[in-house]
Amino acid sequence: MDRQPTVLKFGGTSVEDTRAFARVREIVAARLDARPLVIVSAMSRVTDALLMSIEGVARGEMTEAARSLEQHYERHRTVARELLPAEAAARFELTLAAVRAEIKKLLQELADDNTPRPSLQDLILSYGERLSATLLAETLRAGGVDARYVDARRCLITDEEHGCAAPLMEETAQHARAEIEPLLAAGLVPVLGGFIGATQAGATTTLGRGGSDYSAAIFGAALHAREIQIWTDVPGVLTADPRLVPNARTIPRLSYAEAAELAFFGAKVLHPKTILPAVVRGIPVRICNSRDTAAPATVVYFDAEMTPRTVKAIAFKKGVTIVHVTSARMLGAYGFLRAIFEVFDEHRTAVDVIATSEVSVSLTLEDTSALNAVARDLQRRVGAVRI
Numbered sequence: 122m123d124r125q126p127t128v129l130k131f132g133g134t135s136v137e138d139t140r141a142f143a144r145v146r147e148i149v150a151a152r153l154d155a156r157p158l159v160i161v162s163a164m165s166r167v168t169d170a171l172l173m174s175i176e177g178v179a180r181g182e183m184t185e186a187a188r189s190l191e192q193h194y195e196r197h198r199t200v201a202r203e204l205l206p207a208e209a210a211a212r213f214e215l216t217l218a219a220v221r222a223e224i225k226k227l228l229q230e231l232a233d234d235n236t237p238r239p240s241l242q243d244l245i246l247s248y249g250e251r252l253s254a255t256l257l258a259e260t261l262r263a264g265g266v267d268a269r270y271v272d273a274r275r276c277l278i279t280d281e282e283h284g285c286a287a288p289l290m291e292e293t294a295q296h297a298r299a300e301i302e303p304l305l306a307a308g309l310v311p312v313l314g315g316f317i318g319a320t321q322a323g324a325t326t327t328l329g330r331g332g333s334d335y336s337a338a339i340f341g342a343a344l345h346a347r348e349i350q351i352w353t354d355v356p357g358v359l360t361a362d363p364r365l366v367p368n369a370r371t372i373p374r375l376s377y378a379e380a381a382e383l384a385f386f387g388a389k390v391l392h393p394k395t396i397l398p399a400v401v402r403g404i405p406v407r408i409c410n411s412r413d414t415a416a417p418a419t420v421v422y423f424d425a426e427m428t429p430r431t432v433k434a435i436a437f438k439k440g441v442t443i444v445h446v447t448s449a450r451m452l453g454a455y456g457f458l459r460a461i462f463e464v465f466d467e468h469r470t471a472v473d474v475i476a477t478s479e480v481s482v483s484l485t486l487e488d489t490s491a492l493n494a495v496a497r498d499l500q501r502r503v504g505a506v507r508i
Contacts (some may be wrong), residue, residue, distance in 0.1 A: 125347035126305055130315060130337035133165035134354040135411040136253055138196070139203045144411055145257065146204075146264040148352065149310060151414075153266070155347070156305055158340060159312045161257050162333040163249025167193050168316075171246050174228060174334035183232045187225050189327040194221055197252055205263050213259055220248055243317075244325045246443075247274070250314025250333070258312040268310040276300045277318035277339060278325045286318060286326035288335075290398075294343040301344060313340070334395040338406070342398035349404055351391065357419030358383065358390050360434045370432055371417035379433060380406070380421040385473070387436040391421075394425035399423075441473070442489050444496070447481040448504025457503065458482065464498045 131145050149157055162168075170193050194217055195398030201213040227245050229236065254270055261268035276297040279286035304311045315333025318326050328335050334351060341349040358380065359369040375383075377400050384391040390408055399406050403423045410416040451453065451457045461482055465472055468491040476483045486492070492508070500506045 122489060124156070126158045126344055127152065127342075128160060128341040128349045129157050129352060130160040130333060130336050130350065131162065131257075131352045131411060132354070133162040133167070135352050136161055136257065137165040139200045142200050142204055142257065142260050143412070145352075146260055146266065148411060148414060149261055149268075150266050151266060153310070156420065157310055158301065158305065158344065158346070159257065159261075159268070159310060160315045160333060160337045160340065161250065161254050162314065162315050163194060163253050164193070167196075167249040168246060169251070169264055171224075171249055174224075175231065175245060178228050178231045181232075183228065186228055190221075190224065193270045197256055201259070202257060209259050209263060212254060216255055217252070220252060224248055240324055243283045243327045246327055247314070247325050249315040250316050254312050254314040260309060266310055267306055267308065268312050271300055271304070271311045271313045273313040273315070273317050273336065274319035274323075274325055276313065277336060278321060279318040279328070281320050281324070281326070283324075283326055285329040286320075288318065288328075288339050288341070289321070290342070292321065293339060297340055297343040301340070305344075334391060335398075338395045338398040338404075339413065341404050342402045345402065348407055349395075349399060350407045350409055351395070352409050353390060354412055355390060356410040356411065356413065356416035357386060357408045358377050358421075358434065362437075370506075372419050373417065375419060375421045375433070377423050383434055383436045383483055387438040388434070390419075396421075438473075438487070440487075442486045442492065442508065444484045444486060444492075444499070445481060445482075445507040446499055446504055447507070449480055450504065451480050451482075460503050461499065464495055464502065467498070468495050470495055 129149060134141070135145060136142055149159060170190055174186040174189055177189065197217055198214065201210045205213060224245060227241060231241055236366045251272070258268045258270035276293065278292040278296055279287045283414060301311050315336035316328055318328065320326060329366055335349065338347050357371040358375060360366070360369055361369040364367045377396055380391060381396040384396065393404065400423060406421040410418070446461060448457065470486060470491050473485040473487060496506045496508060
């Protein structure tokens with residue numbers, strides 16, 4: 122028997138309601154021989170709701186911010202009531218009540234402090250994944266699967282960059298093996314929330330939006346997984362956006378390089394960071410449809426050949442910002458690109474695409490949080506800037 126685990130990651134739409142939780146239970150139960158390790162996102166719309174509650178507090182709307190989360194607590198309560206036996210449902214109700222009180226207390230701390238606190242925001246956001254993982258573990262047990270909830274913050278160790286933390290892979294591998302391998306060896310199914318981790322000092326961190334896929338790849342790499350399965354609401358990676366191209370088809374096989382490019386330039390199925398830990402270990406990534414397990418899937422392999430002189434798929438981005446930098450001093454000179462990228466490096470801003478001419482450079486950005494500071498420094502140190 123293959124002793125390597127298989128990582129099963131379920132996105133928010135795969136756990137959006139009672140029927141979705143029931144489908145996930147069936148998927149996991151059918152794959153027990155693969156030694157599954159389950160990573161789950163927050164229920165759909167919950168992370169957005171938590172973010173909106175934080176923004177509401179910043180506007181001075183504390184009461185409304187707390188009230189806006191009630192409908193999402195009720196969604197969790199409904200799943201528990203419909204899928205769990207009475208004792209387990211009552212146990213989850215106590216967990217839900219405690220979470221509700223804790224989030225309200227944290228929102229009040231934000232209101233009293235009246236200043237942005239990224240560490241506190243990460244802690245509030247973490248409850249989405251922690252609740253869904255706790256509920257899914259209970260749901261699996263109710264269906265005869267011997268599952269155990271594991272707090273991902275005990276396993277995934279990160280730096281202190283709140284809101285977009287980077288994993289410390291050596292420490293994460295050590296903690297993940299200590300926490301998860303004994304459960305797998307005992308025939309249990311560990312269930313962890315994606316997206317979240319903790320610093321070495323124990324402070325809660327998040328990996329950035331879409332980070333649950335990243336969590337799956339990180340744990341897959343740490344535990345030498347046989348395969349990482351990303352369960353979502355579409356049949357793998359398609360040749361184009363089906364909302365724009367109705368006859369788009371599933372691509373059965375992609376290279377890691379192709380998958381990374383498609384993800385980076387707009388394909389929503391994979392988070393770009395998912396690719397990196399898998400590449401390091403040569404772990405296949407399978408993208409599956411949780412709403413139709415018989416639907417075609419896409420498998421991303423390290424060694425898949427890239428398609429020569431053929432368009433395999435088309436992806437695009439909206440809302441891209443273009444920065445044009447012009448300087449006559451660039452003509453026949455060297456060192457300008459270095460000067461430009463030093464500015465972006467100082468402001469921790471990633472560049473997507475770059476095009477150059479003899480006297481100008483054009484760059485595209487997705488993250489514009491530091492755009493004003495970047496433009497100011499480029500203007501001061503390089504040349505004229507147009508956005």
